Amino acid sequence: MTQNLNPFQIAQQQLDEAARLLGLDPATHALLREPQRELVVNFPVRMDDGQVKVFKGYRVQYNDSRGPTKGGLRFHPEETIDTVRALAAWMTWKCAVVDIPLGGAKGGVTCNPKTFSPYELERVARGYIRAIYKILGEKTDVPAPDVYTNPQVMAWMMDEYSIIQGHNVPGVITGKPLPLGGSQGRTDATARGGIFCVREAAKVLDVNLEEATAAIQGYGNAGQFAHQLVVELLGMKVVAISDSRGGIYNPNGLDYRATIKHKNTTGSVVEFEGAQSISNEDLLALEVTVLFPSALENVITGHNAIHIKAKIVAELANGPTTPEADQVLYENGIYVIPDFLCNAGGVTVSYFEQVQNAYNYYWPLELIHERLDFKMTAAFHAVHEMAEVKKVHNRLAAYLVAVDRVAEAVRLRGWV
Numbered sequence: 215m216t217q218n219l220n221p222f223q224i225a226q227q228q229l230d231e232a233a234r235l236l237g238l239d240p241a242t243h244a245l246l247r248e249p250q251r252e253l254v255v256n257f258p259v260r261m262d263d264g265q266v267k268v269f270k271g272y273r274v275q276y277n278d279s280r281g282p283t284k285g286g287l288r289f290h291p292e293e294t295i296d297t298v299r300a301l302a303a304w305m306t307w308k309c310a311v312v313d314i315p316l317g318g319a320k321g322g323v324t325c326n327p328k329t330f331s332p333y334e335l336e337r338v339a340r341g342y343i344r345a346i347y348k349i350l351g352e353k354t355d356v357p358a359p360d361v362y363t364n365p366q367v368m369a370w371m372m373d374e375y376s377i378i379q380g381h382n383v384p385g386v387i388t389g390k391p392l393p394l395g396g397s398q399g400r401t402d403a404t405a406r407g408g409i410f411c412v413r414e415a416a417k418v419l420d421v422n423l424e425e426a427t428a429a430i431q432g433y434g435n436a437g438q439f440a441h442q443l444v445v446e447l448l449g450m451k452v453v454a455i456s457d458s459r460g461g462i463y464n465p466n467g468l469d470y471r472a473t474i475k476h477k478n479t480t481g482s483v484v485e486f487e488g489a490q491s492i493s494n495e496d497l498l499a500l501e502v503t504v505l506f507p508s509a510l511e512n513v514i515t516g517h518n519a520i521h522i523k524a525k526i527v528a529e530l531a532n533g534p535t536t537p538e539a540d541q542v543l544y545e546n547g548i549y550v551i552p553d554f555l556c557n558a559g560g561v562t563v564s565y566f567e568q569v570q571n572a573y574n575y576y577w578p579l580e581l582i583h584e585r586l587d588f589k590m591t592a593a594f595h596a597v598h599e600m601a602e603v604k605k606v607h608n609r610l611a612a613y614l615v616a617v618d619r620v621a622e623a624v625r626l627r628g629w630v
Contacts (some may be wrong), residue, residue, distance in 0.1 A: 221300035221511050227537050229303070232613035235604065241630040242621050249299055251275040255345040259337045270499040271342045272440035273321040275355055276302035282353050283319035283575045284309060284388075284568075286360025287371075291326040291340070297511070298322055299533055305561065307616035314594045319355050321346070321440035327362045339367045343374040350375060352385040352572070358564045359389040361434075361510075365401075369394050385571035397567035399582035400560075405439035406583070407559015408530050409447050410590040411551045412504055415526050416448075418598055419549060427502040429454040429524070431461075431494060432509030433473075433483055436530040436557065440506050441470040447539060450504070454497045455483050461497045461528075462489035498522060507534035514539045522548060529553040535609075544607035552609035553615070555597055562589050 233243040255271045275283040285305040288298075298320045306318025323342055327335055349355055359368055372387040372394060384395030392398070399406070416423045428444050430437045433455050433538055444450045451467040459482040462468065468489060476486050484491065487623055498505065498518060499557055505524035507513050508531050516538030527543065528551045529535065534612065535543070537552065543550055563586060570576045577585075593615075601611035 215259070217457045219298055220461065222296040222303070224396060224512075224533065224537060225300040225303040228613055229617065230607065231610055232617045234608070235606070236613060236618055236621070238617070238621055239630065243587070245394045245624060246277065246543070246617065246620060249276045250278065251349070252295070252299070253346055253349055254295060255342075257341045257345040258294060259334070259341045261334055261337075262331050269323050269325055269338060270549055271323045271345055272298045273320060273346045273349060273355070273357075274298045274302040275349065276306045276318040276320075277624075278317035279620055279627055279629070280310060280317055281315040281400035282351075283317040283355040284564065285319035285321065286358045286389075286560075287326040287342075287363050288320075288322035288361040288365075289325050289367075290322060290361050291324065291365055291415075293322040293324040302410060304554045305533055306620060307613060308558045308561055309565075310616035310619040311555050311597065311612050312558045312562050312589050313619070314562060314589070316561070316565060319357070320360075321357055326553070335367065336370050339363075339370040340374040343502075344370045344378070346564040347375055347378050350386055352383065352568070356385065356564075357387055358561070365389055365396060368396075385568055388567040388571075390567070395562055395567070395571050397570055397582065398577065398579040399586065400563045400567060401435070401554055401562035402439040402443065402585060404436045404530060404560035405443055406447075407562060407586060407590045408436075408506070408528050408551070408556045409443045410559070410587050411446060411594045412444075412526060412528050413558050414591055414594045414598075415528075415549055419525065421503060421525060423503070424449040425468075426450045426504060428452045428504040428506060429497050429500045429502045429506055430506045431456050431497055431513060432531060433477055434508070437506065438470070438474050440508060440530060441468075441473065444504075445470055445504075451503060453543060454492055454500055456492065456494050457483050457498045460484040461492040461494055462486045463492040463497070463500075464489040484583065493599055500524070503529055507531045509534070512536055514543075516542065519543055520546070526547060526551065529556045530588050532557065533563060540607055542607055550608050551594075552597075552612045555593055555612045558593065559586055559590060562586055566622070 519539035
């Protein structure tokens, strides 16, 4: 079923197994297997050379039984409706597993933002909002940043929506800059939530993290903050990192300040002084304590999972491991912290941002970190205990926790 690695088929396959173990009735299973709403738009943008280019955009609202939908916006050249559907499904389970009162959504534009000028990027962002604004709203659907979008893009989008509505609506978008109603702690929230999960995993596995090593596959926002926080919060040593151009390795450890500076200066981690070159495939197979897949989908598959030697795989990316690979990792005794638990720190602090926008009262950074730690720790142990009780791997356990919560909301609403 996953031969072509269609991400939505993978998401459905994962749900099917959870539904079977939960004994979900056919109607609830069928409802949770498909998105509630989908919008595909084509919108024109005038480029800097004066030509008009038409872009295809998407917004999928997967399930709103637990509250308004929430999910990021990706600008990516390979964006497809099935990618967005899968990510919207995972957002539904992600919000449920950390027990925040939101449903799941996702959106995006098929484009290559690396080729845009800042003016073109702004026009694409505003054009997308004009195309989909009718289905957005503080109490309906709240987008956030994702791959190749950032606080500045969110600011343009929030401003465009506010212009259309005729008044300021900060709560319609999260991940905004602080002066426009953004939340403290949002920029590193995805990585920080994952680090809290790694800390808890080390406790249940009796791993001494101060003597541990890590490898980070993908060195964007999540990967860079993971590098910093792994060192600062856990005392670990990061020995390898990679991005789309290649990777670097140093068994004595890589300094995050120097590697981030090199990445920002050159656009890649490759050719970092004092490190040897390593491929993404070789990085995945390193004998490290923790492997952080932090890039895109389907990097750990049935073909290469047998080569994974890490004790813990902490998925900061969405969908980095296929179902076939999950089974291999489980049989080999590798502890996987699944994506929609491990990277749920981002949506949790986005939820905190929505709450702060609604009250027009903002929390200090220390309180954000404390509340994020509480949410992530509780979610981790709910999943770990489910895995222990049901004797299943952690991803399936996370599905069991999340799908059961969404199914309960569906039943209480009387939808089935």
